Amino acid sequence: MPEGERRVKFEVMVEVRLRAGIADPQGATIERALPALGFAGVDAVRVGKAIRLSVDAADGAEARRRATEVADRLLANPVIEESTVTVVEHGGPAAGNGAR
């Protein structure tokens, strides 16, 4: 990181979901339970994961890029899953930076 560059903590949300066309046994099971609970007209249930991260970065674009790398390498299995990365908010200065 260049000297003097300000690093900020960004809260990032990664949504991991099954690719279209991949069977989703959890979603199907939830969908089948809905009529018994009186919910009509609710369908196309798909179950995924929401993973929240805190990322040190100079700006939102960098936070997004770094989180996308995490998502692609670890959080999602590209064979069956895809992911969306959203920068939710940015908080205070990153740890060990800006405090002095």
Added chain:
Amino acid sequence: MARTVGVVVFPGSNCEHDVVEALTRVAARAGHTGGAPVADLVWHGQRSLARYDALVLPGGFAHGDYLRPGAIARFSPVMGAVAAYAAEGGPVVGICNGFQVLTEAGLLPGALQKNRGLRFLCTTVGVRVCTTRTVLTSAVPAGAQLALPINHFEGNYTCDRATLEELRAEDRVVLRYCDNPNGSVDDIAGVCNEAGNVVGLMPHPERACDPLTGATDGEGLLASLLAAAGATSVPA
């Protein structure tokens, strides 16, 4: 001649001793006597696998199966060495969780999803041997039907259509379920890489190698692996 199969242990593996015991017994019945142990445990932190003649990634819950089965294990230090070992043609077999680790590591195609019906399956199933060109099936007659235990929640083999076509065309479907228990595409219970030296399967052959357990149909598979291990240690 000593043949040593390395059985890779991740934090959370739980079938490693069964694999060592089964390999030792199968080797003994095949006439292997005394000397060095047939199989050894290999901790996942190890980075060199040069002394092994074959590798097994056993069943269990590597790294707690957090995130996805095998997702964290594929970054264990040993996995770089496993990939290099596989690339050099060394025999590598992943059983159950080991199969999941091999797919996550990209050493085998596809992925293992939650079972259709969302039930953890612990039962014995019939599987058919579809090819004998692999390190796990060379000593088994083609078309043989075996009764093997399964014990998994995420055993539903999934891949895209192009991959499935490739697997079929290249004779890489190793085992198929006779009565599909988990929703696997094309009834697939096990697959191999192009060369046939890396095999992954959901059933547990190591649990079917002793008459005491009521099943011995796994013996031929482990005998195949032991034969492959012997072949790789023959001096050039």
